[in-house]
């Protein structure tokens with residue numbers, strides 16, 4: 001790296017709050033599943049901004065959509081309807097089980113609205129004592145106060161106290177642990193990632209989600225899915241909930257879903273969708289945001305959903321998920337160096353005996369961008385446009401890296 005570029009990196013890092021360990025290269029551009037740095041380095045991007053770039057980088061339709069919409073109108077108050085908002089709303093509602101949408105700007109903001117909605121509905125229908133929330137060990141829901149309060153990490157970050165009171169942590173995939181905490185009179189909502197992301201890429205079992213659904217129905221409690229990482233096509237279905245089936249073969253529907261990341265494919269936008277019964281709790285004055293539902297964000301969402309719904313797109317995600325999982329299993333057998341493989345859809349992880357930071361660094365040097373999940377997992381969240389060639393290339397880089405001495 002020339003002194004110049006290292007200098008720019010150092011200066012930029014110095015002037016930003018030190019919230020991340022800096023990367024060794026400076027990114028310049030992306031195209032499809034690849035990211036390019038300023039030194040001409042090319043990397044297969046199986047991080048995708050942590051499950052963000054669902055359509056890959058510089059997707060021609062998305063680039064055109066953004067440019068066309070920017071030339072038309074980008075900003076207006078949330079009280080205005082635009083063509084873009086109409087289209088994005090209809091696509092989100094017509095392709096799932098929800099009735100109403102709230103547009104936010106990020107994942108954490110989606111979670112904030114969902115928590116307020118749950119408490120408001122419970123206050124209106126059950127009274128002020130009904131304000132407790134149940135969430136899960138190893139959960140991750142965001143970093144603002146509400147979402148951080150329902151994220152297990154709060155227990156290791158006492159310097160941010162006091163968090164929201166009345167939050168209980170149950171064990172993932174353990175219905176009895178939820179039953180022990182739930183109360184018809186006190187529980188305002190149950191919030192769960194159908195596939196835990198940061199906490200370790202753990203998919204919920206169908207039977208567990210079905211049990212939660214029944215519990216919520218019995219006690220009249222809103223069931224909230226955080227699909228911020230696992231939704232928007234990543235499970236091979238538009239919504240993640242559509243990939244979890246009850247005993248009757250039908251999808252297990254939540255009452256509320258939180259989205260962000262993949263629905264914008266890089267543009268910062270989020271959404272919460274809810275069934276009418278619960279959505280009706282939110283009335284003027286209870287929530288809102290300046291940028292929520294802005295025409296540019298909505299145009300992006302409409303473009304992304306149209307792509308995800310296009311012929312063969314989600315089937316390809318399912319097929320590539322199987323290829324990636326099968327390929328990792330084959331590498332596990334042949335190399336004897338993979339301890340564990342986990343995940344669902346195109347949200348996959350594996351662990352090795354190599355310290356995780358070293359493994360991710362080596363993969364990066366060998367041309368594959370990945371991220372860490374949990375304490376020891378290499379997380380693979382490729383763009384959903386990845387095809388056989390990219391999956392093969394990723395597996396080949398992983399194979400080469402596993403052969404290295406650390």
Ligand SMILES: Cc1ncc(COP(=O)(O)O)c(C=O)c1O
Pocket residue numbers: 050106107108109111140141142143193197198226227228229230260261
């Ligand atoms: C499951 C889940 N919920 C919420 C969030 C927070 O989203 P954001 O970083 O956009 O605020 C994330 C981000 O990683 C996430 O993975």
